[in-house]
Amino acid sequence: MLSLRDTPGNPVPPGGTIVAVGTGDDCTLRTATWRPTTRSCRGTVTLLQGRAEFIEKYYETIRDLRGRGFAVVAFDWRGQGDSDRRVDDPHKGHVDRFDDYRLDILAVADSVLTTMPGPHLCLAHSMGGCVALTGALDGWLPFKRLVTVAPMLSIRMIRMPLAASILARGLHRLGFGRRYIPFGKPVSIATKPFAGNRLCRDPERYARNAEAARQVGAGAVGDPTIAWLAGAFRAMARLRHPRAAPRITLPTLIVAAGADPVCGTPVTERFAARLKAGHILVLPDARHEILSEREAIRQDFWAAFDAFMPGTDLPTHAEVAQHAAPVPV
Template sequence: MKLVPTAANPVPEGAIVSRVVARDGAPLRVARWPARTDKPRGTVVIFQGRAEFVEKWFETIEDLLAMGFCVVAFDWRGQGGSERTLADPRKGHVGRFGLYARDVEAIAAQVLKRECPKPHAVLAHSMGAAIALDLARRGRLPAERLIALAPMLGIVRVKHPTLAYYATTLAWLLGFGGMYVPGGGETSQTTKPFAGNPLTSDRLRYARNADAAAALGEGAIGDPTIGWARSAFALMRRLAEPRAALDIRLPTLVIAAGADRVVSAPAAERFASRLKTGNALVVPGARHELIAEADSIREPVMAAIEAFLPQPADVATAAPARG
């Protein structure tokens, strides 16, 4: 349950690492950083993407702490330092996405309500952003604001998502849910060669994250399983329904990467256009990992994030967290 630093990626000072257990018994690795000010602006909870881990967010955590926030980061079940349900810890697997809601429920009850000042905001990426949007539309997101970075609302390489959903469902029914998706393997995308990577154009940040993944070992998972893919397609189908965005009531900012080769930026724009209390920002030339991009891309993204997060005036009227 400890955090794993590298020379280029030190642990932000003040980390409190703990083990949180979801109601079905799944242990999760959680890290919390108290605000570095007597008057915090609130708490930002990070919902990471698929195959990510807390260490990959250290730079952004430092930025959020400098803004005056308390920060909470955790690993979803099936990745990072959290529980695995299959014998092969490199497989990116979860039986169904509904289990991720139990992770959020545990973090909210055992960390946010007890230790973290309000208002609460969620900063979510890719898969984490899709999970957050789904929870928000059902009124179950433990936050007053949501920032969705490159949300997983469509997969670029999947041209026929309905067919993909039925194909993965058939494979799942035949008992292949725990197998890697066709062509998949145990190698983490983060450790693959920089040339041609779909994540970032920044060579130094890519190398830093590759070193962090290597240091974490089995915590840096490989490709998803068929079972994960089936559940992911099911979630994207639900979020594609016209009513899904309309049901979200909390202020929401969607930031899409204009050169994303992992998830669909147009799908994110369409979703955001239906939000009643949200809008979209598309960053030209940006690849999938907006917070790991070159400074010319990352700095405006971080500025937009800070501008959208609770301001000191908002904090003055927010109720304190209760233990």
């Protein structure tokens, strides 16, 4: 039976409803919804997690959104949290192909978003931002505005990305896709010591997230598989193509971390400079997980979010003519 976990200092936001959502390829996704705590509703924000994340990590963000008048939809991607796995080892961060994440979003849209108030908006982090931007590029993302935090357009932790990409694709073709990446371990990055961590500078929020990860157990997955990495390289390369960003007509705000050791902010800035319907804000002192950063950084994020998300009905990207050349796959 699906449930949400309480941990000290991180209680489940009250009033939530848990839903088991089935995808078109028979995965079950743990999904939860909340109504706003205000009298009026400005719309619904769907949270798209980063890799190795889970709903419990977003309780504070859910409270922040509800207090701003938004209903919230949160779900665990396949392969992490309490959603279904395609591999026997639940600690592996695995997806057979990145396009499977599209099936997750569309299943949640069909089963859950149709019951939630509009307009439908999106807040995506890291890998979730990569998936969301791909959906915006291809025209299937079911939201009217997108805020993406530290989107995964490059991975700084990989020293030789070109060689790693070639190796990952080669191993994938040879049938090793469901194995850990070389030297991969089943240990969640969220449970590693605070000192020298790549995620945030706030020790209390870091400890809160680490305890939530320990309670979730295998849901806070360890290192990714070769298939995940090969798919990530392919998705990032496609978005970095010079003709990709200009074709995205969905109103988009990118909030990047100036001290991000996980995803490359200069790459993100170059991508954002080519957007015709979006812009970027770089928070200089922030590390990768801006939503779990120190309060001053979070206040800057929420100020930008509030200015960008008016809560009124907005034109969809389908209503804007697209004249740019297609982007190679």
